[in-house]
Amino acid sequence: MSATITVVGLGSGDPDRLTLGNLKKLQQASMVYVRTIEHPVVTWLQEEHNITFTSFDHVYEAKDNFPAVYEEITRLLVEKAEGLTSGELIYAVPGHPMVAESTVKLLQQFCKDKEIELNIVGGESFLDEAFARLGFDPIEGFQLLDASGLKPGLVEPRLHTLIGQVYDAFTASDVKLSLMEIYPADYVVTVGHALGVAGQEKIEQIPLYDLDRVEGYGNLSVIYVPKDERDDLRNTSFERLHEIVTILRSPEGCPWDREQTHQSIRKNLIEETYEVLETIDEDDPAHMQEELGDLLLQIMLHAQMEEEIGMFSVYDVIGSLNEKLLFRHPHVFGDITAPDAESALNNWEAMKAEEKRKKGIEPEKLSALSGVPRDIPALMKAYKIQKKAAKVGFDWDHIDDAFKKMDEEVAELKEAVREGHTQDDQVLELGDVLFTVVNISRFIGADPEEALTRVIRKFTSRFEYIEQQLLAAGKTMNESNLEEMDRFWDEAKQVERTSTSL
Template sequence: MGTGITVVGLGSGDPDQLTLGIWKVLQGASRIYVRTKEHPVMNRIAGEGIAFESFDSVYENNGSFSDVYETIARRLVELAASGELVYAVPGHPMVAEKTVLLLREYAEEAGIPLKVLGGESFLDQAFVRLGFDPIEGFQLLDSSDVTVESIRPSLHTLIGQVYDSLTASEVKLGLMEVYPDDHPVIVGHALGVEGEERILRVPLYELDRLEGYGNLSLVYIPKADDESLTIGSFARLHEIVGILRSPGGCPWDMEQTHASIRKNLIEETYEVLETIDDDDPDHMREELGDLLLQIMLHSRMEEEVGTFTVYDVIRGLNEKLIFRHPHVFGDRAAGSADEALKNWDAMKAEEKKRKGASAPEASLLDGVPRDLPALMKAYKLQKKAAKAGFDWEKIEDVFAKIEEELGELREALAEGADSESLKLELGDLLFSAVNASRFLDADPEEALSLVNDKFRRRFRYIEDRLREQGSSPQGSTLEEMDALWNEAKGAEQTK
């Protein structure tokens, strides 16, 4: 007795659509197994006296669809070892049929011949009954994969395997990430099956309120070119920036270069930081958009000369994130933030090694951007040196160093040192103060920002009070302003 598996498709549901070749295979088969008997064609097969066994019990004994499909595929390989068999599935064997994909893999491993015969899929009936041509642009999604990343409104979209109201609810929530709540959608039940077909057009919010979902149900959203549906996509952003930079676009955008908008990148970054300090989510959203625009513009400039695109930027970032998080995407472990940071640094060093950076040329201080603000740069340089043991033992040593540098600055000033020497002495003092910030676990940029805000607030108080008195800072004495400063300080302390 030979071995082998023949997979046949039972079509979309109408027995009259079953191909003659597949009908002959079913009539001549000695052993037939079906994934489920819950399919309209099965009544015709049973009525013709053709015996079969179904795997419906597997659904009852497994907790997930993936387990069901795995069990069925492996069971079929075991059964085929004792002789030829036919495995029948709804629709087309290669359309939304996970068991067949698994079966192709397992049969090959076991050395069992596998033959797949087509059949009408639910797609055939969808194209006919819903009346659209897939050449216009079409995507097929599984009900479990309806996400903002996968949805493309510019394509005709079919969502299959919408088995029940719970699944319809999950589909609805996914679609609402892109479409308005009242966007029209179409639900199709048993398309092409005489006496059972139902096609319903409903607003999206009613999708899970309908009855009648089952194995032959799907959801269809016609393609739409509505700007409101695509305006939230990254692809549309890329397109808009390209239009702005193209002939006939915006004259200002077309003239810009990396150098001309360099300062914009810094300014937008600090505007984002301001919204973070102010805990202002609405403005943060806007400012993050402005910052993203700078990235898009710089990337577009390189795309125009053929070096890279913004999608290359994203690809590189994704690769870096995966590589530097082996405790998430690999086999390393990290039970704390410190351990995760150690993994990050280790993988970062491995990246440099793979890029050919030789050990003698590398420095422990590498990786600190040259153009960082000086205070932030000092903080990062000191942290890197401290990791190598080049650091003070206690904060009292830092205070002593600050006093020493302050004394040297005073001495240089008293001796009439030139401006460059005074600048270096002042830099030493500031650098030592940054050391204190590390021991206090306080970011010096944040600390100075707080003081800047405090100064701005108190000086504004002085201006307001003087204005009430009919005066101004320019028309007041230092003593008068100092008194108001102390007044502002006292008012803050009583709050």
């Protein structure tokens, strides 16, 4: 075991709050390092006790980001300690060494690896002053967050929230943007500078939108957001959604929601899915937001039904999905590479096969057509089945072969109709024609479902144009004839061409 590093807390900023034991350690030490001299106690120790320090402020200027700064400070401290044959290296940090002090966390790991003894001596943290000066009791529910890594998902409005490491107005601006994802722009928050330090303390209550306009941000600045029990502040949280759905299904909830089963709302899931697809086709983000919410509700209801009988909850659904995403993306979360989309897809398929093996299923023994959902629309199902068959070599060599097959099937359909074959035979021949059409769509790289959807949309637009023109002429469809309607149809096509060219 070589020399020892002892980390000493300098307290929140008021020299009167520096513990007597820590003062004695600093006075007796032959080598004292401080993370930064930008702390009131450091100045007091220099002026009143003639204690000299070596600071790491130069590291802040040399590095581009805080993680790099903290790692370099830790590396330098360990290097200095390794150079000692005996004795104690004192490292003094603002506040309490174990509260919002990244270098100490790094030292714990570095010293363990290098077999350097590490002692940590506490001190008053900025939390002590915050509780007293801002007037809240942490037992009511409290969270401490780092401004540099703040994300909306970390903020829980029902807890008192203290945000530290607000070094400058740029950091405050990032905090403001994160908080405004949850709170209204005029929500009142508190900014505290140098809490408890005589002559330097400044406490301001301001609307959230002014957070980055406050002057004086630095090492001793914090932002305080008081706890708020209002439910509307949690409306963007997943937990609130789960809570609402649980209430709807409870005995005190909605009678209709309570009566539903998986089967009774099965069709709703399908309908909501297609309504989402419609918003995608219409390129309507606002409507898409609403419809995605409706689709999510269906998922929440199905998961809630299972939670009520103890099978699984929506959090289990999320957990298994996260595990699947991590496992199937080894090129993102592992050490496998994927330079392009095709490689990524191959990785995905390989990991899917591995998942089956873990479940005792041998992918090699499964049909090449397995894995296609039973109840998806037939056109989409035909497309997926053909792709799977083609992947193992069961496919035409050229699109011309597919065209020939389509001509054969059309001829057989015509024959079945002309010769009065049974209804069942005619339906099967029609199915053969549709199946060959899907094959052709695959050869030209088109999704048949999307192609048919676009044609339906085009037909609907032209048909509605005919209705509008007849209505303008004081007619109904029944009062018109095919010749007149066909003329309006051609006009609709011309309108489409004109609008497309503009």
